[in-house]
Amino acid sequence: MTATATLRSAPAHALPPALRSEGPQAAAQPAPQEALLQVDGVTLEYATRERVVRATHRVSFEVHQADRFVLLGPSGCGKSTLLKAIGGFIAPREGEIRLDGQAVHQPGPDRIVVFQEFDQLPPWKTVKANVMFPLLAARKLGRKEAEERALDCLAKVGLSKFADAYPHTLSGGMKQRVAIARALAMQPKVLLMDEPFAALDALTRRRMQEELLALWDDVRFTLLFVTHSIEEALVVGNRILLLSPHPGRVRAEINSHQYGLHSLGGADFQATAQRIHGLLFDQ
């Protein structure tokens, strides 16, 4: 992954004044083409029997083709709820979500979610059948083509040898690789990942981040990634949206193209992590 110029593509109104003019190129940038995903003033709420819980308040951001866009914020700030809304599982109370200019009203094969839980793979299907299943269910491909696509995607995540294995025989990291292969096989417009590596041990988590970045280098998919780890956000993302504690509001957007696994421990990386910490938690 190479460092590239600062990109300022978030709508200025979504950012606190202090960040609107960040970067010398800001004013010189040409108008960006229409974003792939637009989240526009989105307020999300849960109605329980006793009360209404507001999860996010008027959140706006834009994700462009091949972005690795990270939603970062403390526990309970509405990151997963935002992902569910983009997935089409929850309707905004206010605002609108658009994908390719079309308002999102329901789930669809153009948005696939990879979750944290290891049990997202039906245990009675082999690894290959797990990857093929959504392709067949959505009638995207016939059986032969689905099998070819599944094997191709399993090769991309290094699991060719395990195509005929059952999920219970795999490690946590391997199960997450299958879930990623299954999602990529659908060729979604946006791949949604909700803390996909949070339940893994530290070494496996690091390896999975590395593999995800290598996969992105190969396929250039558009990624929307949720985490509450500042370090993971800097490693995985090229752009990071910082959300305030509950209910989530946009605190800032950070460009993080220049960071990757190679920058871990470096002074610049530490300083940016520190700055993000301040933006997230200082009142």
Ligand SMILES: Nc1ncnc2c1ncn2[C@@H]1O[C@H](COP(=O)(O)OP(=O)(O)OP(=O)(O)O)[C@@H](O)[C@H]1O
């Ligand atoms: N099904 C639900 N019913 C009522 N309130 C909910 C429900 N799911 C989430 N909430 C509330 O909405 C808010 C946002 O939750 P959400 O899970 O989106 O946060 P999060 O940022 O993803 O947190 P975490 O990092 O801990 O997963 C929280 O206050 C939570 O308690």
